[in-house]
Amino acid sequence: MKVTIFGTGYVGLVTGACLAEMGNHVVCVDIDEAKVERLKQGVIPIFEPGLDAIVRRNHAEGRLDFTTDAATAIAHGELIFIAVGTPPDEDGSADLSYVLAVARSVGQHLDRYVVVVNKSTVPVGTADRVRETVAAELAARKASVEFDVVSNPEFLKEGAAVEDCLRPDRIIVGSSSPRAVAVLRRLYAPFNRNHERLVVMDERSAELTKYAANAMLATKISFMNEIANIAERVGADVELVRRGIGADPRIGYHFIYPGAGYGGSCFPKDVQALERTASSHGYQAQLLDAVEAVNRRQKGKLFELISRHFGGELRGKTIAVWGLAFKPNTDDMREAPSRPLLEALWQAGARVRAFDPEAQAETRRLYGERDDLLLCEDATTAAQGADALVVVTEWKAFRSPDFVRLRDTLAGAVIFDGRNLYDPAAVEEAGLAYYGIGRGRSLQVTR
Numbered sequence: 001m002k003v004t005i006f007g008t009g010y011v012g013l014v015t016g017a018c019l020a021e022m023g024n025h026v027v028c029v030d031i032d033e034a035k036v037e038r039l040k041q042g043v044i045p046i047f048e049p050g051l052d053a054i055v056r057r058n059h060a061e062g063r064l065d066f067t068t069d070a071a072t073a074i075a076h077g078e079l080i081f082i083a084v085g086t087p088p089d090e091d092g093s094a095d096l097s098y099v100l101a102v103a104r105s106v107g108q109h110l111d112r113y114v115v116v117v118n119k120s121t122v123p124v125g126t127a128d129r130v131r132e133t134v135a136a137e138l139a140a141r142k143a144s145v146e147f148d149v150v151s152n153p154e155f156l157k158e159g160a161a162v163e164d165c166l167r168p169d170r171i172i173v174g175s176s177s178p179r180a181v182a183v184l185r186r187l188y189a190p191f192n193r194n195h196e197r198l199v200v201m202d203e204r205s206a207e208l209t210k211y212a213a214n215a216m217l218a219t220k221i222s223f224m225n226e227i228a229n230i231a232e233r234v235g236a237d238v239e240l241v242r243r244g245i246g247a248d249p250r251i252g253y254h255f256i257y258p259g260a261g262y263g264g265s266c267f268p269k270d271v272q273a274l275e276r277t278a279s280s281h282g283y284q285a286q287l288l289d290a291v292e293a294v295n296r297r298q299k300g301k302l303f304e305l306i307s308r309h310f311g312g313e314l315r316g317k318t319i320a321v322w323g324l325a326f327k328p329n330t331d332d333m334r335e336a337p338s339r340p341l342l343e344a345l346w347q348a349g350a351r352v353r354a355f356d357p358e359a360q361a362e363t364r365r366l367y368g369e370r371d372d373l374l375l376c377e378d379a380t381t382a383a384q385g386a387d388a389l390v391v392v393t394e395w396k397a398f399r400s401p402d403f404v405r406l407r408d409t410l411a412g413a414v415i416f417d418g419r420n421l422y423d424p425a426a427v428e429e430a431g432l433a434y435y436g437i438g439r440g441r442s443l444q445v446t447r
């Protein structure tokens, strides 16, 4: 089929490449000229496992093209996807200006039936606003063209985006138009061969499904961080508790890892946007408020542990930081827990030696050159001569260090394990003090 996609970010580019991989002819359009130029030359703007190969192959084989020309792109597709950003507004609600700009563009150029498919994460009622915006532009040029607007939220995770896109758990299709649903069914048939993955519903329910999924996952994480903070105080180990509750299939093992707080471009903004939607309808979403508050506090947790260990005096100390990206397998640092940590360390007068396998260029872009930040070529170099080591992101390469060697590499003998990767006994056997998240011992050591 012929597909047009507005936006070449995580969602647009991955969706475009995966749809091209299935034999569709895809044109991706973006307003960022430099990005489009680089994509045409096969330079992928983000680190996402497996993406390079499918973008390059499909581009070379003529099934995936890039442009900044909205009119040409709209002339191409039977389906027009909207996959542009919906960043938080000042008050936390979703900023729809990019989505509505695309809707206006569609209305200005449309000349035949198309299905406009919204993949961006948008508040309930946005499909109606997109429909009205396209219709208003058509009316302004006295054009009579039929079209449908479908809500088709995206659930991919960064770091596993291609895999998630090629093998979705479910495909939510929010539409009251049988004609549009039939078009989506045809497009998604190759992803839907062995199991029925399409869940068809009305537009509003589809829009809310996306927020509900993210809010549920964020709730699980904040819940576990809350339990971790209780475990720490009562001398229990949250890692044992996690395994103990995860074994119950009604709870499950997924998304119950305590840590340094959830980050990324989605959970923080989507929990907030859902709260705003609720309050604008006269409902105070108390649970969501708490999920956010617990997360905000958790993002200060590592600094709190470090500061307490050093008796509140960090001036002149050097802290090694392993992991800067908000999660492994990405170079994305949006809302990453590493950021409030770095900033608090600097504020307290500490210097940072950091290593991340992919996010160092992004760190440099965000913070520039500064005396109190040294980006190192590998994990061992980052640890060299530091007063403490903090693990913030659970990259595989950080999972099994040689603790004895690490003790000799570090100047100070202490590890702050923000992802509970290590066995505290193994760390302590090597002569290093260990602090984790909710591992009882954290408090015992500091007493």
Ligand SMILES: NC(=O)c1ccc[n+]([C@@H]2O[C@H](COP(=O)([O-])OP(=O)(O)OC[C@H]3O[C@@H](n4cnc5c(N)ncnc54)[C@H](O)[C@@H]3O)[C@@H](O)[C@H]2O)c1
Pocket: 006, 007, 008, 009, 010, 011, 012, 029, 030, 031, 032, 035, 083, 084, 085, 086, 098, 101, 102, 119, 120, 121, 122, 154, 155, 156, 157, 158, 265, 266
């Ligand atoms: N990142 C994720 O993991 C993820 C997953 C699921 C859903 N989402 C949602 O999908 C949407 C897109 O997220 P993203 O992370 O891909 O965003 P992104 O910021 O990575 O990319 C958005 C792209 O849209 C482009 N753009 C803006 N206005 C445009 C216009 N008028 N025409 C063409 N291009 C335009 C920007 O230049 C940018 O390249 C958001 O609503 C987000 O919440 C994101």
Ligand SMILES: O=c1ccn([C@@H]2O[C@H](COP(=O)(O)OP(=O)(O)O[C@H]3O[C@H](CO)[C@@H](O)[C@H](O)[C@H]3O)[C@@H](O)[C@H]2O)c(=O)[nH]1
Pocket: 121, 154, 155, 156, 157, 158, 159, 214, 217, 221, 254, 255, 256, 257, 258, 259, 260, 261, 262, 263, 264, 265, 266, 267, 270, 326, 327
């Ligand atoms: O048990 C867990 C699981 C995750 N996290 C943290 O939660 C954040 C988000 O992680 P993850 O969900 O894996 O990454 P995202 O790429 O942000 O994906 C989420 O946000 C996307 C955008 O809406 C959705 O499409 C995905 O389904 C949803 O998982 C990261 O900081 C993780 O470190 C934890 O602290 N504990």
